[in-house]
Amino acid sequence: xxxxxxxxxxRIVAIAAxxxxxxxxxxxxxxxxxxxxxxxxxxxxxxxxxxxxLDAYRSLLGGSGDFRAGGTVSESGAFTHALWNSASIMMLxxxxxxxxxxxxxxxxxxxxxxxxxxxxxxxxxxxxxxVFTVVIALFGFLADAHLIDRKLGLVLVFxxxxxxxxxxxxHNHVKQLPTEPEEAALLDGCxxxxxxxxxxxxxxxxxxxxxxxxxxxxxxxEFLIPLLLTSTNASKPVTVFIPEYxxxxxxNYPLLAAAGVLAMLPPTVVALVLNRHxxxxxxxxx
Amino acid sequence: MDRPxxxxxxxxxxxxxxxxxxxxxVAVRDLSLTVEPGELVVLVGPSGSGKTTVLRMVAGLETxxxxxxxxxxxxxxxxxPRHRNVAMVFQNYALYAHMTVRANIGxxxxxxxxxxxxxxxxxxxxxxxxxxxxxxxxxxGQLSGGQRQRVAMGRAxxxxxxxxxxxxxxxxxxxxxxVEMRAEITHVHRRIGAPTLYVTHDQTEAMTMGNRxxxxxxxxxxxxxTPLELYExxxxxxxxxxxxxxxxxxxxxxxxxxxxxxxATVGGCRIPILPPARVALWPFAGHDILLGLRPEDLVSxxxxxxxxxxxxxxxxxxxxxxxxxxxxxxxxxxxxxxxxLTARLDRRTAVQQGTYTRIGVNxxxxxxxDPTSGAAIR
Amino acid sequence: MGMLxxxxxxxxxxxxxxxxxxxxFQTSLESADTAVGGQPxxxxxxxxxxxxxxxxxxxxxxxxVIYVALAVTFELMLGxxxxxxxxxxxxxxxxxxxxxxxxxxxxxxxxxxxxxxxxDPDSGLLNSMLQQLHLVSHPHVWMASRGWALVLIAxxxxxxxxxxxxxxxxxxxxxxxxxxxxxxxxxxxTPLRQFRHITLPLLRPSxxxxxxxxxxxxxxxxxEIYVLNGTxxxxxxxxxxxxxxxxxNADFPHGTALALLLTAVTALLAAGYAVAFGRSTT
Numbered sequence: 001x002x003x004x005x006x007x008x009x010x011r012i013v014a015i016a017a018x019x020x021x022x023x024x025x026x027x028x029x030x031x032x033x034x035x036x037x038x039x040x041x042x043x044x045x046x047x048x049x050x051x052x053x054l055d056a057y058r059s060l061l062g063g064s065g066d067f068r069a070g071g072t073v074s075e076s077g078a079f080t081h082a083l084w085n086s087a088s089i090m091m092l093x094x095x096x097x098x099x100x101x102x103x104x105x106x107x108x109x110x111x112x113x114x115x116x117x118x119x120x121x122x123x124x125x126x127x128x129x130x131v132f133t134v135v136i137a138l139f140g141f142l143a144d145a146h147l148i149d150r151k152l153g154l155v156l157v158f159x160x161x162x163x164x165x166x167x168x169x170x171h172n173h174v175k176q177l178p179t180e181p182e183e184a185a186l187l188d189g190c191x192x193x194x195x196x197x198x199x200x201x202x203x204x205x206x207x208x209x210x211x212x213x214x215x216x217x218x219x220x221x222e223f224l225i226p227l228l229l230t231s232t233n234a235s236k237p238v239t240v241f242i243p244e245y246x247x248x249x250x251x252n253y254p255l256l257a258a259a260g261v262l263a264m265l266p267p268t269v270v271a272l273v274l275n276r277h278x279x280x281x282x283x284x285x286x
Numbered sequence: 287m288d289r290p291x292x293x294x295x296x297x298x299x300x301x302x303x304x305x306x307x308x309x310x311x312v313a314v315r316d317l318s319l320t321v322e323p324g325e326l327v328v329l330v331g332p333s334g335s336g337k338t339t340v341l342r343m344v345a346g347l348e349t350x351x352x353x354x355x356x357x358x359x360x361x362x363x364x365x366x367p368r369h370r371n372v373a374m375v376f377q378n379y380a381l382y383a384h385m386t387v388r389a390n391i392g393x394x395x396x397x398x399x400x401x402x403x404x405x406x407x408x409x410x411x412x413x414x415x416x417x418x419x420x421x422x423x424x425x426x427g428q429l430s431g432g433q434r435q436r437v438a439m440g441r442a443x444x445x446x447x448x449x450x451x452x453x454x455x456x457x458x459x460x461x462x463x464x465v466e467m468r469a470e471i472t473h474v475h476r477r478i479g480a481p482t483l484y485v486t487h488d489q490t491e492a493m494t495m496g497n498r499x500x501x502x503x504x505x506x507x508x509x510x511x512t513p514l515e516l517y518e519x520x521x522x523x524x525x526x527x528x529x530x531x532x533x534x535x536x537x538x539x540x541x542x543x544x545x546x547x548x549x550a551t552v553g554g555c556r557i558p559i560l561p562p563a564r565v566a567l568w569p570f571a572g573h574d575i576l577l578g579l580r581p582e583d584l585v586s587x588x589x590x591x592x593x594x595x596x597x598x599x600x601x602x603x604x605x606x607x608x609x610x611x612x613x614x615x616x617x618x619x620x621x622x623x624x625x626x627l628t629a630r631l632d633r634r635t636a637v638q639q640g641t642y643t644r645i646g647v648n649x650x651x652x653x654x655x656d657p658t659s660g661a662a663i664r
Numbered sequence: 665m666g667m668l669x670x671x672x673x674x675x676x677x678x679x680x681x682x683x684x685x686x687x688x689f690q691t692s693l694e695s696a697d698t699a700v701g702g703q704p705x706x707x708x709x710x711x712x713x714x715x716x717x718x719x720x721x722x723x724x725x726x727x728x729v730i731y732v733a734l735a736v737t738f739e740l741m742l743g744x745x746x747x748x749x750x751x752x753x754x755x756x757x758x759x760x761x762x763x764x765x766x767x768x769x770x771x772x773x774x775x776x777x778x779x780x781x782x783x784d785p786d787s788g789l790l791n792s793m794l795q796q797l798h799l800v801s802h803p804h805v806w807m808a809s810r811g812w813a814l815v816l817i818a819x820x821x822x823x824x825x826x827x828x829x830x831x832x833x834x835x836x837x838x839x840x841x842x843x844x845x846x847x848x849x850x851x852x853x854t855p856l857r858q859f860r861h862i863t864l865p866l867l868r869p870s871x872x873x874x875x876x877x878x879x880x881x882x883x884x885x886x887x888e889i890y891v892l893n894g895t896x897x898x899x900x901x902x903x904x905x906x907x908x909x910x911x912x913n914a915d916f917p918h919g920t921a922l923a924l925l926l927t928a929v930t931a932l933l934a935a936g937y938a939v940a941f942g943r944s945t946t
Contacts, residue, residue, distance in 0.1 A: 007855065014749035015760060022763050025778040025823065026770075028789070032781055040781070045792030104673030111666030119674055126681045128934045130884045132903055133923040136910055137684030137691070160680030167673055180380030183347050186367040187374050188394035188441070192665050198393075202384035221771030223887040224903070228911060239773045243891050246780070253781050260777040264770045271769030275762040282828060283835035 026264070032257035033057070040253040056258035078233050079241060079259060086237035087266075089151050089226075090219045093158040097166050097215050100159065102208065105170025106200060110179070111192070120171070123164050131161045135225055142229065149231045157229065158219050166215060169281060173207035174200070210277035213270050220267055238263040296323040296358050297481040298344060298449045303353035305339055305505070313339040314505040317353070321449075321481040326472070327510075328484045328496030330528075336505035337485045341451050344483060346370050358448040368397075373442035373480075374451040378458065379434045381426040381441075387413075388422040391440045412444040415474065432463045439471070443478050450475070450482040456491065468495055489529060493517075501525050523576060523660040526653060532581045532613065532628045538657065539577040541570045550577050550652075553618030557596040560649050566664045567654060575663065578653030581613070584629035585646040586637075595646040600627060602637050609633065616645065685927075692921040704917075711921040715909075720897060721922060724905035727814060728883060731901060734818035735882035736875060739829045742822070743874060747833035748859075768827035776891025779820045783807065783892065807893040817899055820888045825881050829874045836870025837863070876937040883930055902926050 032040065033056050035049035060079045107113075108120045135157060139148075147153030181203060185195040201208075223239040230236045242263060245256045271278065298321040305314040313336040321327045329337040342348040344355055346367035355363050362370045373394075382390050388409055389396075395405045413419045416436045426434055435455060442450060455471070456464045472495055475482055486492055492499045493513040500510040501524075509521045513529075520526035526534045539550040539557075548559040548567070557577070559567065567575070585595065600616035603626070607613075612635055616627040629645055637643055654663040692711055694704035715721045750760060767775065782789045785805040794800045807813045840863065848858050864871075886903045893899045895908055902922065910919025 011749050014745060018746055018749065019760065019763060021823075022767055022827075025775070025782075026766070028781065029774075029778040041787045045787055045789050047789070100672045100676060103669040107666045107669035111669070113666030113670075116666065119670060122682075123673060123677050125931075126677055128880070128931045129681065129685065129927050130903070130923070130930060132884065132886075132906065133688065133920075133927045134681050134684050136906070136916070136920055136923055137688030138680065139916075140687075141684065156680070160676050163673055163676055164681070178378060178380065180376045180378055181382055183345075183367070184374065184376060184380040184441070185382070185393070186347065187345055187370075187372060188445075189368045189397035191366075191368065194397065199382055202382075205384070217769050221769075221773070223771065223773045223890070224907070227890075228907075239771050239887075242773055242777060246891065250786075251780070251784070253784075253787070256777055257781070260774045264774045267769040267771065268766055271765050272762055275765050276758075279761060279765065279831055283831040 029257045029260050029264075032253050033261045035254050037252060037254060041250075056254040057262070059255065060258055060262065079238075079262075081233060082236055082238045082241040083262065085151060085235055086220060086239070086263075089154050089158070089237055090216055092151075092155045093162070093219045094212055094215045096155065096159045097162050098208065098212060100163050101166035101170050101211070102201075102204070104163075105167040106174050106196060106204075108167070109171045109174035110182070110200070124168050127164045127168065132224055134161055135228060139228065148229055149235050151235050154226055154229055154235065154237075157225055158222070161225075162215060162218060166211060169211055169214070170204075170207070173204060173211075173281070177203050206277050207281065209274055210281035213274040213278050214281065216270055217267050297321050297325070298483055299354075299356040300340070300344070301354045301356070303340070303343060303355060304351045305336070305343060305348065306351045312505055314343070317505070317507050319500060319507065319510065321483055323481050324479045325497045326475050326482040326484055326495060328486060328492040328499045329502055330486055330489060330492040330499055331502035331508075332528075333487060334504075335502040337487075337502050338453055339505075340502070341374070341453050341483060341485050344449065345372055345374050345451055370449075371445075371447050372449040372451055373445050373447035374453065375435075375438045375442050375455045377454040379426075379438040381434055381437055383426050386423055386425055387418065387429070387437050387440075390426065390437055391422075391444050394441070394445045408444050409440075412440045415443065415477065416440050416470075431459050432467065435459060435467060436470075439474060443474060446478075447480055450478065450480040452482065452484045454486055455484075457486070457488070464491075471495065489531065493529070499529075501528060519662070519664070520653070521662050523578075523655050523662075526578050526655070526662070530580055530582075532630065534653065535579040535581065535627050536655070537577045537579065537618075537627070539575055541567060541573060541575050543571045550575065552577060552598070553600075555596075555598045555618070557598070557647055557652070558649060559652070563652065563654065563664075570654075570656075570663065574657050576655035576657045576660075578655060579627070579647060580651065580653075581628045581630040583648040583651040584627075584631065585648065586631050586635045587644045587646050589632070589646060594649055596649050598627070598645045598647055599642065600645060601642050602639050605637060605639060607633065612637075614645075616643070688920045689924060691917055692924055694917050696915050696917045707917075711917045712925065715918055715922045715925070720900065721902075721905050721909075723897065724900045724902045727900060728885070728902045730814050731818050731821065731885050732879055732882040734815060735821050735825065735885075736878045738818065738822040739826055739878045740871065740874060742826055743829040743833050746826070746830040747837050748863075750830070751834045751837040764830060765827050767823050768825065770824065772821075772824050772887035773891055775820055775824045776888045779816075779823070780892055783816055807896070807899065810898045813893060813899045817885075817889055817892055818882075820892065821882060821885055824888075825878060828881075829878055832874045832877070833867065833870050836867045839870075840866045872937060872940060876934060879933055879937070880930060883926070883933070 031048060034052040034054070036051070036053060036055065039046050039049040104123075108116060138157060142148050142153050142157070145153075147156065177200075181199050182195045185199040186192070190198060221239065226237050226240045230240060238259070242256070242259045245252060245259055300317055300319045303314060303317045304312075306312050317340065319327070329340060331337050339348060343350050344357070346362065346365060350363050353363075354361060357370055357372060382393065385393065391412055392405045392409045395408060409422070410419065413422055416439055418433065418436045418440060421429060421433055421437070426437065429437065438455070452471070456467055459467060468491060484495060496513060498510055499513055499516055501508040501516065503524055509516060509525045516525060516529045520529060523536060527536065537552045539552045541548075541550050548564055549556040550559060587597065598618070600618045602614055603617050604615040605612060606615075610633060612631045612633050614629045614631055614637055616629060618627060631637070655661065656663055693706060693708060695707045696711070746764070750757065750764070781787070783806045785791060785803050788803070788806070790806065791800070791803040795803070804812070806816055844862055844866070845858060848862055853861065884903050885901050886907070889899050889901055889904055895904055895912075900908070903926065906919050906923045906926070909915050909922065
């Protein structure tokens with residue numbers, strides 16, 4: 001509908017603004033992480049550091065001993081450990097959620113069994129329950145099972161709170177796929193299970209890729225649940241670890257920004273690599 | 287499980303098959319149908335007539351509400367699809383997108399635990415029959431519509447199934463390819479010899495490919511017979527209108543007799559009725575009937591000889607030249623409300639739009655139907 | 665086989681979501697002072713009354729309503745602009761869309777961290793910029809004043825959710841057939857009128873979805889506030905009040921009561937949108 005040059009120009013301006021809006025905070029974070037505390041505290045504020053330095057990263061990742069982080073003292077290796085916590089929790093949760101959600105989402109979309117509709121809607125309905133409500137109630141149960149401050153406990157909570165949404169996405173994805181290849185497989189001698197395994201599952205590949213990405217992003221980015229359920233560095237993921245670098249009076253911005261940059265690397269890579277799949281699933285079924 | 291049955295030990299047999307979907311929609315009513323070994327029976331009907339449901343019940347993809355299905359003499363009514371040994375070609379081909387053509391064709395054999403070497407051999411053989419040997423290592427996504435069609439065929443024939451099912455296999459192809467594949471399927475079918483049930487909504491496909499054609503309407507079998515039988519002796523108005531292109535003209539007429547003179551009055555024209563037809567028409571004397579005239583049985587007056595042809599007078603509403611022939615749309619008595627009439631005439635016939643014209647009717651090829659029940663009178 | 669395949673999901677949901685919810689409801693009906701060691705006392709809906717009368721909880725509710733209103737408004741307005749700018753093919757569109765997605769992918773804690781330096785009162789870039797432009801004379805403590813803090817926190821939240829909203833609206837725009845625009849252009853409609861009379865009405869289902877998602881995400885806002893302003897009273901959201909009551913003050917009954925109220929409101933809103941959405945499509 002827009003063809004005249006003024007509109008064209010307007011669109012270019014809009015696109016530039018979108019890019020600036022999306023990238024500027026990230027760019028600022030990267031620059032801050034390469035600055036020194038002196039650069040950051042300069043008045044008037046200095047946008048670019050005098051000398052770019054990797055000191056912040058070194059002190060986060062390296063074994064350079066204690067580092068004063070605006071009041072909080074960070075033990076050496078603690079951040080690396082937090083990254084590892086995040087990664088292991090994310091991988092375990094994603095794997096478990098995928099297994100449960102794919103199997104249930106597929107069955108709800110394709111197979112006939114008594115109570116299918118009611119069960120499906122009951123599970124989907126729980127997606128509107130704020131995760132937090134569930135976690136409060138689960139807290140006692142987890143404490144009894146000695147799963148507080150344990151990665152396994154976190155995984156369990158992530159599985160229970162993310163499965164309904166994941167299952168719903170799988171269900172919608174399967175509904176869009178043609179049924180005939182599976183029927184052809186049944187005629188070709190497959191059992192229902194073999195038809196699922198040999199034909200349906202490979203057909204769902206792009207959907208599963210998107211779903212995995214979305215789960216990874218959700219789990220990696222979750223803050224509140226681990227904030228409640230972890231208390232020591234043994235199980236704290238990065239999201240909980242990072243705010244601890246925020247000081248009460250002054251904040252070591254280079255260190256904080258470096259931690260942020262490191263924590264956003266995995267999700268950024270996932271989002272950029274699988275962005276086509278993710279976009280498809282987000283806009284298609286939400 | 288095996289039940290020897292002398293009448294039909296082979297082929298596909300449906301006996302009083304009934305299908306009701308949840309919600310009370312009846313898709314198939316009391317259908318009995320046999321496809322003999324080596325025979326290709328085409329199920330044809332308008333959309334919603336239940337033809338695909340019939341196919342899916344034979345395949346086991348849909349349960350049967352009542353009745354029995356037998357394949358190769360074995361009752362398969364309650365059996366799961368994989369135990370039926372039937373192959374099916376789907377409308378959208380339903381190829382396994384993640385497998386190569388070779389894996390697609392060999393999949394059923396692999397599932398059956400056939401030795402690798404034999405699979406390889408039989409896949410090559412099937413590919414050879416269909417001329418797709420050079421495509422074996424490609425994925426379905428890299429193939430054209432016609433090629434996918436062939437792969438779907440290959441997947442079906444490699445198994446040497448007891449029955450062969452095809453669900454509108456040509457409807458996704460363009461017109462030229464469709465004609466080509468029509469011949470190809472007929473050829474492959476002759477070679478394989480498995481009893482085949484073929485579903486289509488295209489009557490040309492039905493007439494050219496079927497050894498016999500079964501016409502379905504609203505889940506009921508209207509008529510089954512060879513293409514010629516259906517054309518020459520349709521049992522009712524529906525079949526008469528469905529088979530033949532352009533469709534048969536159906537004109538409300540009044541049957542009168544005065545002594546030895548029998549005639550049907552249509553829009554003021556009297557069409558004589560020859561003695562052979564009179565026996566069956568006896569109860570309708572003095573009553574309304576439906577007169578069926580095939581467009582190809584109408585001729586220009588030069589070709590009409592008095593003894594065999596009657597004459598209709600009508601106004602030419604419109605003409606369409608198809609090159610090889612001329613379609614003339616007429617209206618009887620220049621009355622707009624009168625039933626239109628289509629005639630298929632020789633391409634050299636000179637008719638002028640808007641003129642009042644005389645058209646010959648082949649009196650030996652008249653069809654008569656009961657106007658209330660629609661059944662053929664004969 | 666169907667039953668078997670859904671069993672894990674059903675069991676997990678029942679045991680780890682539904683059962684805790686019921687258990688939580690039970691807790692919310694009991695008195696808070698069980699520290700004495702005795703049996704918890706049944707107080708009915710008393711805790712619900714308490715939290716609704718508590719001034720911090722009331723403030724938190726007001727803040728949350730403001731967050732939701734601001735977030736949804738920004739998201740829809742900006743989302744529409746983004747969608748209109750990006751829904752048609754152009755060279756490099758794939759890259760732009762990929763970049764657009766990134767803020768959504770980042771942990772909200774990280775978005776908070778990225779923006780924190782902008783709003784810092786002493787070394788913050790916002791203050792510095794405003795001072796250089798002589799718009800303010802001395803540094804403004806953004807997070808101290810309630811008005812600005814709420815707006816800026818909502819903005820950071822929008823930064824993370826806007827990609828999702830935009831993608832939904834882009835998909836909606838793409839589902840509008842091109843012929844509709846051609847036809848109306850032939851009828852003499854200007855681009856602006858086309859947008860008003862064609863795009864917006866046809867986009868209604870997508871807008872409803874975007875609205876639902878925007879509301880559901882904003883109503884449980886927590887991370888951004890925590891990073892930008894801690895648990896300070898002037899920016900506290902409902903969820904943060906729940907967190908504070910339950911885990912800082914160790915008052916489970918009152919915390920759970922407030923959490924369940926939030927759940928009920930969320931569910932009602934979602935159901936309301938679902939009904940409205942269902943009506944607008946049929």
